[in-house]
Amino acid sequence: MKPLIATFLLLCCGFVQAQDFPAGAYGHEYTAQAGDPVWNLRQVDDGLALSGNDGAPPVSLRNLSAEERASFWLKMGWPQAGSAAASCAGTNEDLFCQVPKRVRADIPWLQDNTSDFFYYSEMAGVMEIIRLPPR
Numbered sequence: 682m683k684p685l686i687a688t689f690l691l692l693c694c695g696f697v698q699a700q701d702f703p704a705g706a707y708g709h710e711y712t713a714q715a716g717d718p719v720w721n722l723r724q725v726d727d728g729l730a731l732s733g734n735d736g737a738p739p740v741s742l743r744n745l746s747a748e749e750r751a752s753f754w755l756k757m758g759w760p761q762a763g764s765a766a767a768s769c770a771g772t773n774e775d776l777f778c779q780v781p782k783r784v785r786a787d788i789p790w791l792q793d794n795t796s797d798f799f800y801y802s803e804m805a806g807v808m809e810i811i812r813l814p815p816r
Contacts, residue, residue: 701770702722702770702778702779703722705721705814705815706718706815706816707719707721707798708811708813709811710811719733719810720800721733722770722777725741727743739756740793741773741774742771743771744770745771750767753776754767760787762781763787766781766783767780767784771801774803775801779795780799795809796809796810796811796812798810798811
């Protein structure tokens with residue numbers, strides 16, 4: 682009952698409000714050179730355009746609704762209350778999420794991450810990613 686009350690208070694009182702996933706360059710620790718961008722996300726209308734470093738044309742991402750984030754959290758078996766504080770954008774295959782540290786602390790897959798960001802795909806699973814500073 683306590684998690685339900687906490688979720689209600691957070692949502693109703695505005696303590697936690699997910700924003701749209703932030704545009705920018707993102708990478709991970711497995712690049713050839715530290716700090717190399719793997720994905721570039723730029724704001725386009727209501728969503729984002731995703732460009733990789735593979736030369737493929739940009740792909741449109743959309744920001745996930747509260748219901749879609751909650752559904753993903755359920756699929757992953759993560760505490761439902763945390764989905765309200767996350768921001769995610771994706772396609773049917775790729776998902777990028779920002780999750781605050783206090784929420785990651787309750788998710789074993791994310792609690793050791795130092796970054797607020799992760800990438801998810803059915804094939805790759807969950808991977809910590811890093812938002813790179815502008816160049």
